[in-house]
Amino acid sequence: MGLWRQRIGYGSSDFACNLIWQMISLYLLYFYTNVMHLNAGAVSIMFLVTKFIDGVSDLIVGYLIDKTNTRWGKSRPWILFGAVPFGVTAVLAFSVPDIGQTGMLIYAYVTYILLSTSYTIVNIPMASILPALSENPHERTVLASCRTFFSSVGSTVVSAFALTLVDKFGNGNEALGFRIVMIIFGVIGCLVFFFCFFNTKERVMVQAEKVSLKANISCLLHNGPWKLFALNIVWFFGGYVIQASAVIYYFTYVVQNVAMVQIVATITTLVPIVTNLLAPFFVKLTSKRNLMIGGSAVHAGGLLIIFFGSTNVPVLIGGAVIAAAGYGLKGSMHFAMQPDPVDYGEWKSGVNTAGTLSAVNGFIGKVGMAIASSIGAALLQFGGFDAVLSVQSATAQSYITTMYIWVPIVMNIATIITMMFYNLDKIYPQIIKELDERRAA
Template sequence: MDTFKKDKKSKWRQRIGYGSSDFACNLIWQVISLYLLYFYTDVMHLNAAAVSVMFLVTKIFDGFTDLAVGILIDRTNTKWGKSRPWIFAGAVPFAVTAFLAFSVPDISQKGMLIYAYVTYMLLSLAYTIVNIPMASILPSLTADSQERTNLAASRVFFSYIGSTVVSAFALRMVDRFGNGNEAVGFRIVMMIFGIAGCLVFFFCFYNTKERVRINEEKVSLKASINCLIHNKPWLLFAANIIWFFGGFIIQAGAIIYYFTYNLNNKELSSVVATITTLIPVATNLSVPFLARMTSKRNLMITGSVFHGAGLLIVFAGGTSVPVVIAGVTVAALGYGLKGSMHFAIQPDPVDYGEWKSGVNIAGTMSAVNGFIGKVGMAVASSVAAALLASSGYVANAQVQTNSALYAISAMYIWIPLATNILTIITFLMYDLDKKLPQINKELEERRLAER
């Protein structure tokens, strides 16, 4: 049972501490999502087809490191808990590798591609070390379902604040610090974001505590996999990880291309990126209230409907800025609700699995979730780069071919729309919300009996 159920100060300290971790992550993650493909093609001047292959290779490698870190978390046992030490340990490497990945060395194009492979893989590994524990720690912070929703909402709130900082200021900072040299600008900006993110991770470490005792029985990898494949709620959640992150990666990476070339309005890309990350903050703040009115499943479906509808409005608006802004706003409201529900739902299959099998594999499950997400992102990133390469896209060209414009439109509108439809179909089959109160009651009784 949580020892701080009635201590509002401790609750808010932990909510802010836990949530701040995603602010730190998104100072870097949002730059990767919005600008890494652009950085490689238009700043490093790497071949788009080569970048496509690189994204696929590095992300699949990253997926396996997720599994390794998750398994190690399940086997970690320190006075700080199982997950917290990893957040502390990964803070400095995350900052350093972010700086290196967005630096342009004075070497040949072949050497540049090798450098991109190595630094991106190191950055992805560092991201894994801080990000997997953020998911695995949640079931240990509290056993209360509503408080978990509040913690997840805090995490998503801070993630959108971090994303908004990047969306609103990153390109402006690149221009200012680089004085027209984007290579210099990106390097300085990532140094600033890296240092800030590192300090925030330390803040997170000192303001969270793993309060819930979980079953620490050592579980083999084979047994863990067996638990997963018999966990229907997790299987559905896992499928949606692909739709959620795949759609996000393709759309986010396409923003600067879509508004620069399809709408001939590059300045609007920063405005749209800011709306895409700022509006979800308002949605996120309403999540604890909405979660009391209906199920997480229904909120996920509703968010997908709004996100898809907003994309259709953007397409219908053509070059009309007011209509496009309206569509982006509707889409952002939906995306914010989906994002909040993704993290709010994530710990529930962990409890279901422990209730059904008798063991808690939060670290392994978070790692597998990360692996699936990385594979989905790998495919999405590779598809995006491949679409640009095959369509005849020319970096920095004043006018792109029709095939290139169609490819960019597919990246920003049609593929994300398809992933929203898949999310709706997936969650129509999800029914854990109704069972969870009884499951949590029985789990708490078991934990008390084991003490």
């Protein structure tokens, strides 16, 4: 199987994921409250409750992947058999029947839990399969960059076309429009997951260990590089979520230029595609850790340019491009670094915990996003934000600026400090050499 065939096959999986996940992130809350007219407070509680269930499913799926041992490998079967349920549950989530407030809320609970579980079944293997696709550190960086590239393409498709398609197919009926769009995206997503399955191969075969979940968690807790990586997951996803949620507020109420919302959102999606393509070349010049630190510094610098740019459109666009480039570099390194602590753990303890580690990473990411979302909502409330007002108070604008500029900058500084203690890159070649010798024996 050719290298580029596998790279494209692996990367395409995140295109499929983001066709649906980006719809969930951007429009599911809007669909529940504005299209189906569910109570916003009840929906908020639903999202909170389902996070706990989602976290448990992450751990279970990760543990089961570690115990899977088939002729297709450990992770690939989950991608194959999870494709159809993911597409079907996505359609069901955007097809709420008009059966009264209580009935619709119960339906939303059930379908959202099923959708979140289906997402876990296809998403966790996407992370756990990377160490098995290649043991070459550079090739892993290329594979991770391909995944991030296709992720950005999927997000861009949704951001650019989803609402237009909803209007076209719904013809004034948003509920119908969302349902048809999700059917289209669901079918495309399923086909792309099948493409991923048939165009990847788990080359680095590790004998499945009969190790309990408790023992797996114990191995992770004694994995120093992973603990630093896990801490950085909070900074990485937390900073992203709070900044993304604040874009519309910052440029509408602080910059007072509504047109900039879509421009900056597009820049934020497109520029990382270029950065991802360049990441494999950058990593040859230095280490993944250094690129994560550099990307964080560039991201923070871009946000400062936006802040000092005030309402100057060219400066704002320049700052957005720089910030997006830094974020793209961070994103590439995040996925490229993720399999390295797996190898370190196997080298140190003799146990490969790719599935469990990927599951725990996913859970930590969701915790980080949940905390960030709560902080964002709290800042709006404490700042006295009033959606009815077209011009917000100085206090509200200050809190919105904190959301979009200062909290993400603090998260970037936290990443830089955390990564200063991450030294796995230095000993990684020796770890791979010794693991190869053990596997050969």
